[in-house]
Amino acid sequence: MSEFRTAKGGRICRKTPLNFSFDGQSYAGLQGDSLASALLANGVHFVARSYKYHRPRGIMSAGTEEASALVGIDRGKGRFDTSTRATTQELFDGLKAQSQHCWPSLKFDVGALTALGSPVMSTGFYYKTFMWPKAFWEWVYEPILRNLAGLGRAPKEMDPDNYSSIHAHCDVLIIGAGPAGLAAALAASQSGSKVILVDENNEIGGDLLNCPIAQIDGTNSWDWLAETEKQLASLPNVTILTRTTAFGYYDQNFIGVVQKLSDHLGSLENKPDNKTLRERLWKVRAKRVVLATGSIERPLVFAGNDRPGIMLATAAKTFLNRYGVKVGNRPLVITNHDSAYESAFDLAEAGVEVAAIIDRRAKISSKLVEQAGKMGIEILLGHTIVQTSGKHRVCSVRAAPVGENASIRKIKCDAVLMCGGWTPSVHLFSQSRGTLTWRDDIGAYVPNNYTQDATSVGACNGDFLMSQSLNKGAVAGLEAAVSAGAKAPKSTSYKVVNEALTSDIPVEEIGIFSTIGEGKAFVDFQHDVTAKDIGQAVREGFHSIEHIKRFTTTGMATDQGKTSNLNGLAIASAALERPITEVGLTTFRPPYTPTSFGVLAGYSRGDLFDVTRKSPTEKWAEQNGAVFEPVGLWRRARYFPKTGENMHEAVARECKATRTSIGISDASTLGKIEVVGPDAAEFLNRIYTNPWSKLGVGRCRYGLMLGEDGYIFDDGVVGRLSEDRFHVTTTTSGAPRVFARMEDYRQTEWPELKVWLTSITEQWAVIALNGPNVRKLIEPFVEGIDFSKDTFPHMAIREGMIFGVPTRLFRVSFTGELGFEVNVPSAYGLGVWQRLMEAGKKFDIVPYGTESLHMLRAEKGYIIVGQETDGTQTPDDMGMNWAIGKKKQDFIGKRSLVRSDMLAPNRKQLVGLMTNDANIVLDEGAQIMGEKSNVIPAKMIGHITSSYWSETLQHSIALAIIDGGRARMGEEIYISMPGGFYPARIVDPVFYDPEGERLNV
Amino acid sequence: MLLIDCPYCKEMRPEVEFSHAGEAHIDRPADPSSLSDEEWESFLFLRSNRAGICFERWYHIHGCGRYFNAVRNNVSEKFILTYPAGQKRPSDAQIKGALS
């Protein structure tokens, strides 16, 4: 057993030794140790280099607030966690930890030796030093800084761990299972109300774990704790979650909570099932929240306060009482608060020689003096520390009377325990948008006005005594029980003896700092911000605390200033010569402690990251070698390459087959809405630019939809199935917004119309067949539909059966060829597709994807909303005035079409482009110029919206929008692309079969 | 995440089921073509954009599919009242009542 492990006591299991390594060196610890306590038990204090100055740092706390002892934990491939607090990492057998911010090693670190040491690294150095010359940033400063700075290294592999999430609803959520939280849980649970109690530690108890000598109602505190735990665990309405942090407090008592499930178990790498969860996200909605989040001890700000071995006084007490570890053989205490005496007395009781207690206060209670005297501990009243020594661990301090740099006395020690009072942990309360009030007696802010149904109890509310925590916790629990409907709840009161000491703090001692003496006096240990830095920020003109925070970066590290914020405020207040209450507060934001991306993502990763919508033939396409592309949420076949074909060759083949025989394509992704009711036609009259009243039953029409602003919103073919029933189609990605828009007008603007809307996108599979042989292919398999050219013309819809399956058969075309769209119930989509493929063999039927679809429609000059349009095109811009019902009194967007700028003569208009060189395929999005000129700024007259190689025409074609384009037919224009200027001619956008003869066969 | 009381479902449902649909109580003119450019501009573009109590439209998109109106404090984000579309704008007294 090491000399620093006590002979007895603590909550570690002395029978279960564990091996671990730090920077490759092997050590032994015990079950129940934290990494920090295990290192201290081995006499290791120096565990890190600081972020900015690369100063040696030790372990400065025993808990969540740790700002110095940040290490990397290696749990196997892809499981490397950076900046883990050694104080919260539970020890497991085989744990591998390593130090950060040092190269090549912790003890010999280049960063600490270079000029990047102190003088250039003054505050605001990020903003000032690297401003000039510009190129130096990229080539010199940044690479050096990236090597030297940063918060450890991130793993490069994918995170192999599993994470889950759960929604939970409860009557009372209690955050913190110290005395206040436990008393609240006991009281609240009596009513049978549903209670969730969370605590970030591996066991419940909070401060009770540090106070084995206290007695609650005559019972030893640890026995009381065990009894309480047993009682709560036996209640079916109570859920206790340990290793669980409430990290964010959101609207209406919605709390984000992370439960760590396996970081304490060691590597999951060899777990065969790979099902062990690492963390679970609890999304808790609580009727009432009891905040029992405790308080955090403040460091004292004095010269050289950051050497390894210097820590918060309560940390030494925790290491001793909870882990059975002495932080040194000759610790020294510096304080301005009574609570530090507790640490000195507990250590002395355990046989440790306390070097001295240096108390900044001139006067203290006689009881303390008496007790120290009994224990043989010297007290230096009205003194402070002006210097500390020790390269990799503190070995002595120089003490002097407060405010002086004389009468210096050197005191040897191997640890310094500091206490500057206590700061209630109001982080979650503040996140809930509650407001705080300043208390001079404790020198801290406490909760004041609540905006949510919550209450704060115990130390987080400024009540530091264990008895106060228990009794106020019980009251809060009782209130919660009553509001949850408890009939006759029992009130409880607790009596505590031997509870931990506390005291007020003299006003002049709040956030006191001293820069007298040699060495830097640190405020923010993680970001290396000193008291002088804050003073300098104020001198440089930063007067708002939010600006001071950002300029100095104090409180902006991963610990979010848990130990530094209040000291920083007090120092700023002194520099600004304004009372602390007028300096203001910085904002508390979630998360309370660092939270993994993995747990926030939860199940939403890989295939579950987002919904993938699949059409009925998606599997068939997959089996037949389709290359897919995402279209909105849909996974659509892009083209179907045969062995050895590239996309260009496949598309050429697909297009040729469609123009000469038959192409088949899955158009199921088109949005589909059934519009039904006596006023269905009138409804469509108002929604679309086109007129609908006179559309005959069994006929279709291309419909164009505008926004109220007059710009094209969506388009699609609408078929009239009967007087009162329309089958509307929309673009693939526009379907949800078209449906929402139609519902909006139906419900809120025209509630008098008798019309009903149903989304039928998922109900109907759509197989588009295009090409001169299509009629010949399908006619034999269709029943109940007359196929003769005159009775079933282009732009018509019929209902019947195909392969014995009901169909809504559209005669429409998006390719310019004879076209039919076979709508069948989705479940039959694949079957009908396969039968058509089989029957189509004799016509050499070819499946095609979105690429050929785009190509074929571009040859016909058919626009795609969202490709030719970008939300600023009118029907006239697209040459589609023919789609406007001129006689209609109104439709959505009509009024905007006559605004003056909508009628301007030089608006961008849709045109076709033929390149002078047939083989140049223009870049989509490329800018168009009227002249070949390098004069800057060049005058752009438009841009390319679609561009393809046309196999049919054996020529590159493009669609574009150009200023006043329709009046410029035949003009030569120039397209600017990376290779130079490419000349092209403005032509009609319909490249192929302008008379439309192929449609009407 | 806020809870929103859908006046049609008559249930408090989480915010993710809803989408915001702009300012409430802006009626589409009966005959837009009879409006001057200024009147149409005002309907099309001008919104009150006040901080504090505001009247909004919400769409229970992943629920009943109904549009409804809400009185909300857009500073505290809190919903004060929700009511069916077409119903009159609540009076100050009603809003005060709901707040207390």
Ligand SMILES: [Zn+2]
């Ligand atoms: Zn609803």
